[in-house]
Each structure stands twice: as C-alpha cells, then as structure tokens.
Amino acid sequence: xxxxxxxxxxxxxxxxxxxxxxxxxxxxxxxxxxxxxxxxxxxxxxxxxxxxxxxxxxxxxxxxxxxxxxxxxxxxxxxxxxxxxxxxxxxxxxxxxxxxxxxxxxxxxxxxxxxxxxxxxxxxxxxxxxxxx
Amino acid sequence: xxxxxxxxxxxxxxxxxxxxxxxxxxxxxxxxxxxxxxxxxxxxxxxxxxxxxxxxxxxxxxxxxxxxxxxxxxxxxxxxxxxxxxxxxxxxxxxxxxxxxxxxxxxxxxxxxxxxxxxxxxxxxxxxxxxxx
Numbered sequence: 001x002x003x004x005x006x007x008x009x010x011x012x013x014x015x016x017x018x019x020x021x022x023x024x025x026x027x028x029x030x031x032x033x034x035x036x037x038x039x040x041x042x043x044x045x046x047x048x049x050x051x052x053x054x055x056x057x058x059x060x061x062x063x064x065x066x067x068x069x070x071x072x073x074x075x076x077x078x079x080x081x082x083x084x085x086x087x088x089x090x091x092x093x094x095x096x097x098x099x100x101x102x103x104x105x106x107x108x109x110x111x112x113x114x115x116x117x118x119x120x121x122x123x124x125x126x127x128x129x130x131x132x133x
Numbered sequence: 134x135x136x137x138x139x140x141x142x143x144x145x146x147x148x149x150x151x152x153x154x155x156x157x158x159x160x161x162x163x164x165x166x167x168x169x170x171x172x173x174x175x176x177x178x179x180x181x182x183x184x185x186x187x188x189x190x191x192x193x194x195x196x197x198x199x200x201x202x203x204x205x206x207x208x209x210x211x212x213x214x215x216x217x218x219x220x221x222x223x224x225x226x227x228x229x230x231x232x233x234x235x236x237x238x239x240x241x242x243x244x245x246x247x248x249x250x251x252x253x254x255x256x257x258x259x260x261x262x263x264x265x266x
Contacts, residue, residue: 020188020244023156023178045156045180052187052209054180055153076185111153 030087075126163220
C-alpha cells in the first residue's frame with residue numbers, strides 16, 4: 001500500500017522511530033488543536049546551525065479563523081505528536097493562536113533579528129535556545 | 134532572478150540567516166569533500182524528537198567511488214557550510230568515506246537500534262546526542 005506521500009507504509013515506519021524522525025516526514029504533517037480540530041500543517045523547521053537544534057516548527061494555517069493562510073513559528077517544545085491523530089497537537093486556545101506571532105507568505109520575518117525571536121519566546125513562555133548555548 | 138529551487142534570491146536569503154536555516158533549504162544542498170569535489174547532496178535530516186536536535190544529515194552519494202547511490206548518515210557536527218561553494222563540506226578522506234556506515238535506497242536502517250547509532254558515532258568519533266540528554 002502506498003501513502004499519499006508516495007511512500008509505502010513500511011517506508012513510513014522506517015522514517016519514524018521511538019526517538020528519531022526524518023525531516024521530510026515532519027514537513028506536511030497535520031497540526032491539530034487540543035479539541036482535535038485540524039488547524040493546518042507543518043511548513044518547515046528552522047534549525048539553529050551552530051547547535052544543530054530545531055528552534056521552530058513553522059506552521060501553515062490555511063484560512064483558519066477567517067484569516068488568509070498564515071505562518072506561525074512555534075517553539076519545538078510546544079508540539080506534541082499524537083499517534084492516534086497522526087499529527088501534532090498544539091495545546092493552545094483559539095485566543096492564544098489569534099494573538100500569536102505570524103507572517104504572510106512572501107513576507108518572511110528577519111530571522112537574524114533576535115528581538116523577533118525573543119518576541120516568539122515571550123509569547124509562548126519558552127526560552128530562546130540560541131541564547132542557552 | 135529565480136533559482137533552480139524556484140525561490141528568488143531574496144527568498145533564499147531570508148531562509149538562511151547567521152544562526153537559523155530552514156529545513157527545506159538544507160535538503161538538496163550539495164556536499165563537497167575538502168578538495169571541493171562534489172560528492173552528492175543532503176537527502177534529509179534525522180531529528181531527535183525528544184530533545185529537538187538534528188542527530189544526522191543523511192547524505193545521498195550518487196555513484197561515487199564506483200558504487201551505486203548510497204546514503205550515509207553523518208553526525209551534524211561533521212558538516213561545515215561553505216559560503217563560497219554554497220554547500221556543505223565534509224572533511225573526510227576518500228578512505229574514510231569508503232568505510233563509512235551507509236545503506237542503499239529501500240534498505241533504510243533500523244533507527245531504533247541504538248547499536249546502529251553507536252556504530253555511526255564510533256566511526257566518526259562523535260557522541261550520540263540522545264545519550265547526552
């Protein structure tokens with residue numbers, strides 16, 4: 001049986017283990033809220049080159065909340081993988097997502113701006129990983 | 134001007150900063166040896182889910198050394214980005230690459246096997262990150 005990604009179930013299984021997951025499997029994975037409603041999907045990961053850590057998963061939320069498609073950088077810690085839903089769950093309320101840092105397609109933020117990163121972490125109450133190194 | 138990836142130079146610039154790089158930019162990036170010879174390209178990253186760290190970059194080496202295409206998981210630390218080459222450089226000799234752990238397409242290793250991970254790190258003299266957490 002071949003999945004919509006073109007990979008067989010066996011190949012999918014080999015791409016995700018207890019501890020390791022392939023980047024090309026993360027991209028495109030659906031994202032749900034705590035109520036199990038689909039919000040969107042993972043667009044890409046932002047990786048800290050020096051430390052080799054995943055700093056953010058950028059979520060594409062398509063037309064959610066009456067907005068056009070928008071991209072929300074979420075700290076990796078905010079995501080939980082749900083094996084039943086076969087997707088990530090972000091335990092954020094509608095209000096939290098409405099106010100969250102986001103950008104439109106073609107209007108990518110200046111990732112070099114540490115104040116921008118700080119604003120994300122301030123919002124989610126997490127710590128910028130780059131500053132911990 | 135649009136690159137072969139379909140992104141404009143401006144979009145490319147926004148995808149790579151001093152500290153952060155997008156996962157979809159890493160995938161497909163060429164890989165060179167210390168002499169500047171192209172060896173292959175990045176196929177995907179293997180990410181430690183719990184710690185959110187990039188454990189390995191899996192390199193696809195196409196027909197290199199007279200072998201068929203093979204996939205080499207390299208510890209992230211082994212890679213250096215070269216801005217002139219616009220690719221990663223792995224400072225490994227031909228002999229080191231010939232003996233390195235690798236697999237063929239469709240014959241992906243059992244990533245859950247810690248002994249497999251240990252064999253990679255033993256080869257490159259690095260430390261499995263999952264064991265450091």
